[in-house]
Amino acid sequence: MTGDLPEAKKPKDRTASMSFLDHLEELRWRLIKGLGGIGVGMIIAFFMGDFLVAEVMLGPTQSNFFVYQLLGIDAIDLTIQSRKLxxxxxxxxxxxxxxxxxLGSPILFYQLWSFIEPAMEKSEKWKSIGHSAFITFFFLLGVAFGYFILVPFALQFFSQFQISDAIHNDFDINEYFSSLTMWVLSCGIIFQLPVLSYxxxxxxxxxxxFLKQYRRHAIISCFVLSAFLTPPDPVSQILIxxxxxxxxxxxIWISKLGVRKRNKELEQAFSER
Known part of the structure; x- marks a missing residue:
């Protein structure tokens, strides 16, 4: 047998013959697997519950919190109360x-991206893990920015703001937790801007x-947002x-990469015709 072996056929797209209900079923299982990853993260968090509550969640309420010392914030202790049963x-x-x-966000992002990827070009499918890591990285980076930068400034600003000396700032534990969660997760979402840009x-x-055209507006918006969330001093505003x-x-830079990638793929597609 000296002849060349027959060329193997490329596997067909598994979603080519899927109906609308099949896609819904696929999405359902992807969500179940993603929520399963979050469930695993909750189990890990359960065994670390005392540390997470005392050191992470309630850490910014203490004036000796290490972030205050690193950022040079003149912090005070916060009085936290539980006003509901x-x-x-x-x-x-x-x-x-x-x-x-x-903790489970990488698995959730991966499952959601695995559901989206069949709608993309075949040459992109092998990059699903890289794209999921790309999304996860900026989400966790935003969470870290929210917790280590935004929360200390915002928390100390609102705790020290008084309209009258007759009013004492005592914060409810549920309101404190809701604000902390909102700030941290909002930063995680805001930091998806480079991902969306790409x-x-x-x-x-x-x-x-387009981004360059509105760059000045974006810069002004960033300083307005930082001025609202920080004490009225230029150092903290600039840090945010x-x-x-x-x-x-x-x-903007990532948008250039996305456009360059798109143009390269279009040139390759037209050259193959």
């Missing part, structure tokens, strides 16, 4: 759910020229605003 119960389990969600640019929905400005500038 199940207040501490809900806060404890809420802490486990939030930390479980953060994919929108790759699909032809965004260009770096500069990372946001750099994030927008990074989105």
């Amino acid at each position: 199940p207040g501490q119960f809900f806060t404890y389990w809420g802490t486990l759910i939030v930390f479980g969600g953060i 994919f929108f640019s790759k699909f032809g929905l965004l260009t770096p020229e 605003a500069i990372p946001l400005v750099l994030l927008f500038q990074l989105s």
Whole structure:
């Protein structure tokens, strides 16, 4: 047998013959697996519950919190109270759910991306793990920014703000937990800007020229947001605003990569015809 072996046929797209209900079933199982990853994260958080509550969740309420010392913030201790009967119960389990969600976010992002990827080009499918890591990295980076940068400034600003000396700031544990969670997770979502910039640019929905056109507006918005969330001093405002400005500038650079990738793929597609 000296002849050349027959060329193997490429496997067909597994979603080519799937109906709408089949896609819904696929999405359901992807969500179940993603929520399973969050469940595993909650189990890990449960065994670390005392540490997460005392050191992580309640850490910023103490004036000796190490972040205050690193950032040079003149911090005070916060008085936290539980004004509702199940207040501490809900806060404890809420802490486990939030930390479980953060720990399990890589699995959730991977499952969601695995559902989206069949709609993309075949040459992109092998990159699903890389894309999921790309999304997870910026989400966790935003969570870290929210906890280590935004929370200390915002917490101390609101705790020391008084309209009258007759009013004493005592914070409810549920309100404190809700604010902390909102700030941290909001930063995780905001830091998806480079991710959205890449994919929108790759699909032809965004260009770096558009981002450059509104760069001055974005910079002003970053400083306005930092001024609202920090005490009225220029140092803290700059510490918050500069990372946001750099994030927008990074989105412009990543948008260029997305456009370059799109143009390369279009040239390759037309050359093969």
